[in-house]
Amino acid sequence: MRRDFENREQLIDYVRTEFPEAAAVSDFVSDIRGGLAAAEQQFDAVDPVAYGRTRNSLDGAVTGLSPYLRHGVLGLAETISRVKQQVDSPQSAYKLLQELAWRDYWRRVLDEIGDDVWEDQEPYKTGFDADYYQDSLPDDFVNAETGNDFVDGVVRELHETGYLHNQLRMKIAAYLVHWRRVRWQAGAAWMLSHLLDGDLASNNLSWQWVASTFAAKPYIFNQENLQHVTCGRFTGADADGASPFADSYDELNARLFPGATPQ
Numbered sequence: 001m002r003r004d005f006e007n008r009e010q011l012i013d014y015v016r017t018e019f020p021e022a023a024a025v026s027d028f029v030s031d032i033r034g035g036l037a038a039a040e041q042q043f044d045a046v047d048p049v050a051y052g053r054t055r056n057s058l059d060g061a062v063t064g065l066s067p068y069l070r071h072g073v074l075g076l077a078e079t080i081s082r083v084k085q086q087v088d089s090p091q092s093a094y095k096l097l098q099e100l101a102w103r104d105y106w107r108r109v110l111d112e113i114g115d116d117v118w119e120d121q122e123p124y125k126t127g128f129d130a131d132y133y134q135d136s137l138p139d140d141f142v143n144a145e146t147g148n149d150f151v152d153g154v155v156r157e158l159h160e161t162g163y164l165h166n167q168l169r170m171k172i173a174a175y176l177v178h179w180r181r182v183r184w185q186a187g188a189a190w191m192l193s194h195l196l197d198g199d200l201a202s203n204n205l206s207w208q209w210v211a212s213t214f215a216a217k218p219y220i221f222n223q224e225n226l227q228h229v230t231c232g233r234f235t236g237a238d239a240d241g242a243s244p245f246a247d248s249y250d251e252l253n254a255r256l257f258p259g260a261t262p263q
């Protein structure tokens, strides 16, 4: 493959020509830059202390390191030790180190289970058997035409940027599996094919965690939490103003999982 390009446009044209099938699926070009210089620039902006305080918010100080870790531009062990050097004591970087440890953990699970990462690791704890869930993604979902500002906005964001904040990944996964009753495998394959940091271990095992096939209970969220973590960017409402995410957690659990055994 060619490696010498005069500018980014030339590189983009080359990739489009070499991978016409990919260009046909999605022709968006993400702002995320590849390469070591971009990775170093991204690392220089990391603030482990602010990360610990704000990482769950869409406006939070998340690192954007995942594409570089995924493609080996930055090594995981090297990144962990560089983060520790940035702070007075590892305690100050606790949250960031913990998240990097999750990455390591998922990778080790994948090493053990191999291709079974596509199989349910445990039964669903939702009160439904795996057969209850549909195998394919609904058309209105993939086309971002559900009418719900959160769902359509997140689908478009993933298609256009190749990146989603962790909270958006968790919530869109929960929507597909628990509100639309889609098997997590269909959602995982879709997300993996669009993410610039697409990683079999982190992706599939996180989907299984949301679905409850690798966790003690399903992950869900409500409208209040959605609006809070997305800093008001999404209302979570449908075109008619109603929201499938309204209600308390108790009410949502009763509605979504009527046959589940209480935890």
Ligand SMILES: Cc1cc2nc3c(=O)[nH]c(=O)nc-3n(C[C@H](O)[C@H](O)[C@H](O)COP(=O)(O)OP(=O)(O)OC[C@H]3O[C@@H](n4cnc5c(N)ncnc54)[C@H](O)[C@@H]3O)c2cc1C
Pocket (backbone or CB within 6 Å): 055, 061, 062, 063, 064, 065, 066, 067, 069, 070, 099, 100, 102, 103, 104, 106, 164, 165, 166, 167, 169, 170, 173, 191, 192, 195, 197, 198, 199, 200, 202, 203, 204, 206, 207, 210
């Ligand atoms: C449904 C779902 C699918 C996911 N798919 C992927 C994927 O394909 N590739 C991928 O790299 N991550 C995946 N994640 C994990 C996480 O969402 C991303 O690593 C993170 O959002 C990447 O953005 P960041 O680098 O700004 O993260 P930050 O929040 O800044 O985190 C720093 C680093 O810690 C690691 N990390 C953070 N959160 C997690 C986590 N929950 N699990 C594992 N490692 C974590 C990542 O290496 C990340 O780069 C997924 C999570 C969910 C819920």
